Amino acid sequence: MAAQPGGRRGPARGPSKGAAGGQARGQVRRSWLGGVRDAIDGLVRSSPARFAILVFATLVLITTALLSLPLARAGAGTGGTPLYDAFFTAVSTICVTGLTTVDMATHWSPFGNTIIFIGMNVGGMGVLTLASILGLVISRRLGLRAKLMAASDTNPSRVHAGPVSERQAVRLGEVGGLLVTVAVSTLSIEAVIMLGMVPSVMAKGHDFGLSLWYSAYYAVSAFTNTGFNPNPLGPAEFFDDYWFQSLMMLAVFLGSLGFPVIFALLRTWRSPRRWSVHVKLTLTTTIVLWIAGAMTFLVLEYNNPKTYGSFGFVKTFYEAFFMSTMTRSGGFSTIDMADLYGSSLLVTDMLMFVGGGSASTAGGIKVTTLAVLFLAAYAEARGAPAMEAFGRRIPRDILRLAVSVVLWGATIVAVSTVIIAQITKSALDFVLFDVISAFATCGLSTGLTESLPPEGKYVMAATMFMGRVGTVTLAAALAAAQKRQLFRRPEERPIVG
Template identity: 75%
Template structure:
């Protein structure tokens, strides 16, 4: 005899669905980050199988395993890198898979796990809320008190999930409708214009960067309306759903915005302007990029490049034509990425902001980090340092491996590896020419970059142990 959830006893054996639900519940309770990674890996394996089917290719051939796997990782991780020609290799079925995959991947690792948990349990319980909340505030996966105001409150996660779906749908539809005139002006028929508009809209909002037409965004290099829409989509997608949620509720009351929202907006704008200024200064006399343009188009292209290197992945020029200094600036912007819980990759802008706040507090001799009249706890600094170190380690190891395999120039290798880690999608052309061994390394880099260094570290680490004693303190020499 056993009691059910309502307190009544029952001797009936559990159904298969009940056993699966109980198993998932135990797995989620044990380690939500591991559950999220398993879900993400499962999606990649599923899409690898689907991309391997002959129906997915235009010539009905079987895509090699390394290409199918790489495409699946790039799609689910919303990266935008490719080892095949995305405009010609895939059939209509394959292109639909790409479109669906980037929208699934754009939602986020932990949010996906929450939605699947909701589908199984038919309600958003406490553990599912914790999973979704950790996607908007990585600090939740660590022991100890967490300031809920940094992202979104636990009780608001249900509303956040609705915002995720609604904002993605509304933004993509609006941008797609506004893109249709540009498609018609480019010579596409009505059906192709409609499909390409929705395709580009999804790729912009999810910060992926795939193009459905052979010439890519270079075909629209002089269409500032179309390029502006791409920038708007990339910008909104890179803000992060907690920020969109806050702006949707209280955009007229900035005083009520959390520190997370303010840091994200301020740092994003600063990087956007600073990046544009850097590209303008470094490329205005480069005849292969902006040297042949007038002042107005050069300024616009600089802002476009600044937006795309933050994780957008679109380009109107060949990235290999950039000066070495511009490649380095691009790598720095890609490594930073966008906002937390967004479709963008990288270490996130709030991570960079926390590091600068710590350095500023140290220079002033202040006892704690402060921003917008609030004190930021020291454990957030430890988390930020961990994210940067893990990210730098992943990029360094992958770069060494690709250098050893390809013997290509270091600046090209570093650029493409950072693009993979930050799920940006910009490339110098190196990725498309990689041998299978290099393809697998880049796929692993994309996976670790998208899943997130914090989530990955939490999933691999053993559970924290309580230490009932403190060792003697001693200060090493630093600097």
């Protein structure tokens, strides 16, 4: 049977002009999205750490732009916030530091407070975890690269030297669960803390709406270890409210543990024997430092008339534990830090420099870093061939990483201290205190930060950024890719000590 003209051969012809145009537009659209995805994948493949820093820096710039708007500042006709103050607040917010150069309770409008409220939660997720979530949203899947990047937030050695064979707090196959835990645990803990705070705030005479806002703000600020205050009087308004202060301490403590520890505790809280070495080291070191810090403050400040000297024993005992909790990165204070004795300032410097747990909302060199250094010293004193903890051997490359973290952190603090001291000509103990607080993203201040000139604020903002991003991540981003060395040089031992 003869084929009709334009019969079966018709469908084989090219598509109509409209259809061709639609396909071309779709192809262009797919190509544009594909180009963006390929560019991001290329950056992640070449350096996950640089990609994470780029994401964090972008968030800081966006927050700075929003806080610079006149809409973000309270009071009609006051104009926008100066760039250096907006930039400093943006860095302090995204880095969950808590240092301020303006009055957080009165300077910002509802729009500005909303930006800061969201920024604290976003910054609290962590640099690499946040970058992984953004990569998941863009690619709609969590690939191996994204899993490696998220896992590196729970273990910096993965950024430094790739995947390692030792037992980790979170394995690659569990990264998806970790990201869910980050979101669920953050919202759940903050919601519970907020609900518990509402009655205390209302008892101070605030209406329900304002009490709800203050409670939500304090809950987020405490869990993310930021330390911003929404009310003019700050935590001092609740100085006699043990319930409110205890909730703040609980939120700060949970936030400083780290999401890998929370993830492990949620799964195996009934079986401590199944906890990894990371979980055990984090919990043990955190509790030891918490108790030791409180006892130290109790001994050093019990007779200081400007701080604890006028309190009874019970109040002094409680406030010592409150101070020990907040110096670990919480940033809240019921007393003036400038009134502390010099010895107490030095103890606070040490506690702030250590900070909290890895992949937590706290800053500092992290408690596991300190634990590894002590284990190395203990092993050397015993003449043991390797570091051991809880029946497990800790490899020597972890010690090298711990030493690198401490040296990088000390270098950043030293350089920033010299620059700030030269700019302000202020007392060294006050300068060192605020610089360590910035590096450790703690937020406590002697009052020096508020009086800094614009150039000093930029230096302090850079210190906060480097402290929050993490010394290991920063070093990995700046260093070139590691090269394989197929030979070993002759060994020679220098004299040490």
